[in-house]
Amino acid sequence: xxxxxxxxxxxxxxxxxxxxxxxxxxxxxxxxxxxxxxxxxxxxxxxxxxxxxxxxxxxxxxxxxxxxxxxxxxxxxxxxxxxxxxxxxxxxxxxxxxxxxxxxxxxxxxxxxxxxxxxxxxxxxxxxxxxxxxxxxxxxxxxxxxxxxxxxxxxxxxxxxxxxxxxxxxxxxxxxxxxxxxxxxxxxxxxxxxxxxxxxxxxxxxxxxxxxxxxxxxxxxxxxxxxxxx
Numbered sequence: 001x002x003x004x005x006x007x008x009x010x011x012x013x014x015x016x017x018x019x020x021x022x023x024x025x026x027x028x029x030x031x032x033x034x035x036x037x038x039x040x041x042x043x044x045x046x047x048x049x050x051x052x053x054x055x056x057x058x059x060x061x062x063x064x065x066x067x068x069x070x071x072x073x074x075x076x077x078x079x080x081x082x083x084x085x086x087x088x089x090x091x092x093x094x095x096x097x098x099x100x101x102x103x104x105x106x107x108x109x110x111x112x113x114x115x116x117x118x119x120x121x122x123x124x125x126x127x128x129x130x131x132x133x134x135x136x137x138x139x140x141x142x143x144x145x146x147x148x149x150x151x152x153x154x155x156x157x158x159x160x161x162x163x164x165x166x167x168x169x170x171x172x173x174x175x176x177x178x179x180x181x182x183x184x185x186x187x188x189x190x191x192x193x194x195x196x197x198x199x200x201x202x203x204x205x206x207x208x209x210x211x212x213x214x215x216x217x218x219x220x221x222x223x224x225x226x227x228x229x230x
Contacts, residue, residue, distance in 0.1 A: 005083050007058035009091035011050040015062050016095030016191055018046035023116040023181075024103050040173035043182070048166025055162065063185040064088055065211035069145035072219025074228055075152070085187075092191035100195055117192040117200040118183040118207045128179045134210050140172045141184045141214030142221075149222040183207040184214075 022042035026034045034042070051060035059076070061067045064085045070076035096115075103109050114123070120133035128136075144165075150156060151164040169184075176182045183189040189207035193200035222228070 001080070001083065004058040004080070005087040007054040008061060008084050008087040009094070011054045011058070011060060011062040012088040012091030012187055013095040013098075014050050014091075015043070015046045015185070016092045016188055017098055019043035020096065020116040020188065020192060021099045021102075024099050036177045037174070040170050040177060040182075043173050044166040044168075044170030047169050048162050051162035051165060058084075060162070062088060062091075062187075064187055064208075065141050065185060065215040066145065066148060068212055069141075069148070069215030069219045072216050073145075073149050073222050074219075075149070088187040089190055092187040093194065096191035096195055111196050114181075115192050115196050116181060117196045118181045118189045119200065119203050120180060120206065121203075123199055123203065124179060125181060126178045130206065133180045134206055136176050136179045137183055137207060137210035138214040140176050140182070141211040142218045144168055144172055144184055145215045145218030146222060149218065153226065153228075180207070184211050186211055 019039065019042050022034060023039045027036065027039050047060075047062065050062055054060055059070070061070065061076075061084060067076060067081055067084045067088070071078050071081055100115075103115075117123075120128060120130045124133065147168040148161075148165055151161040172184055173182045176184075186208040189204060193204045193207075
């Protein structure tokens, strides 16, 4: 169990470092910045590589919503859920710490620029309101879990789960970065919000509620359509 928890911590650390790090450090460089397409790809690549590196140890969740959805879908023991979520949050915070240390080494850096935190209303990249953010995060996480449950099903093609899941997360970010900066992962949202504070902490509830709810529905739905037993 300790090895599983360490793998989840490392994998979530990698996800935040790669995804949020690309947004903070590389997205806005004039003429050379990777833009939001690059950030979307970075998130997908971190999950893809993390799954192939660590999935055989812990399952490669790296996300509390994924752990909850797999639990509801009958693929994960509920007794391991608290440990996984705590490890994921710790890994995410460590990733945010590394980003902060690197980013603060340049003149003009400020957490007021957002630090890749998730938000709605005036803190949405394009001003989307709370309802838009709630629906977006719920639906995107629902579909993410449908892909995960399908790609890892016993009848699915072997060896392609990491690729499918990574590409799905890339697509999700392409759709939803303009709306919320894309969460679908409460640990990722928590790590950035802890550094930004203020409004990011106040709005963090949505980035736990919507992804967890979407994951729960996906778990029940996938079991229903496949007639899998818990």
